[in-house]
């Protein structure tokens with residue numbers, strides 16, 4: 001099992017006082033750690049995709065509330081990184097302002113840490129992967145594939161309208177950046193959806209209508225999962 005250095009120190013100290021006690025405590029620790037590791041359930045991962053403003057975040061909140069999922073938003077993780085003091089903040093700011101895709105290593109590592117620190121094994125990853133490069137980096141770094149991919153299919157005019165009304169003070173919710181984001185979505189994100197469609201993992205939902213109406217189309221899918 002992974003060794004906790006604090007425990008190693010404790011066992012070392014005990015060992016010097018009384019080697020049998022040290023060995024006993026260490027072997028007991030190893031046994032319990034192994035048991036804990038094998039009891040951990042492997043995560044059930046759902047990628048939630050769709051164009052900017054298609055309603056991914058809104059539906060994720062409802063799924064999380066109703067079905068007990070953890071909601072990890074790639075965009076929120078990047079915005080948090082952008083507003084904290086770190087070496088990547090200026091670069092992330094520039095890329096988001098331009099509607100481009102942040103280097104995969106950065107986003108995947110933020111998601112990996114969020115998955116690791118979540119106690120929930122049912123996880124929604126909202127707004128990721130945005131490109132084949134994102135997808136391949138996730139497979140390499142996190143080492144798993146999604147169990148399910150939700151795709152909110154929404155007409156462009158509706159997405160533009162929603163984003164312009166979002167009113168959250170985001171640097172990318174303006175008409176110039178939205179046009180760029182829509183182009184990036186078509187060029188880089190649709191191939192990811194096609195990749196998972198070919199694997200039979202995509203559940204496509206027409207994202208027109210009210211948020212409640214759309215959730216009624218999402219609900220049966222999650223209600224049918226036995227996880």
Ligand SMILES: Nc1ncnc2c1ncn2[C@@H]1O[C@H](COP(=O)(O)OP(=O)(O)O)[C@@H](O)[C@H]1O
Nearest residue numbers: 052053054055056057058162165166209210211
């Ligand atoms: N079905 C809907 N009809 C109208 N407005 C919506 C709908 N779903 C979400 N919105 C609003 O549109 C904006 C974008 O939704 P959001 O969930 O943030 O989309 P995304 O995460 O895909 O960018 C938000 O202001 C949200 O309140």
Ligand SMILES: Nc1ccn([C@@H]2O[C@H](COP(=O)(O)OP(=O)(O)O)[C@@H](O)[C@H]2O)c(=O)n1
Nearest residue numbers: 052053074075096099100101102127128130
């Ligand atoms: N996997 C991701 C997700 C978001 N992003 C960046 O974050 C921006 C906002 O993403 P978001 O998912 O919060 O917003 P929407 O496109 O859903 O409105 C994107 O336009 C990208 O610039 C990224 O680079 N890589």
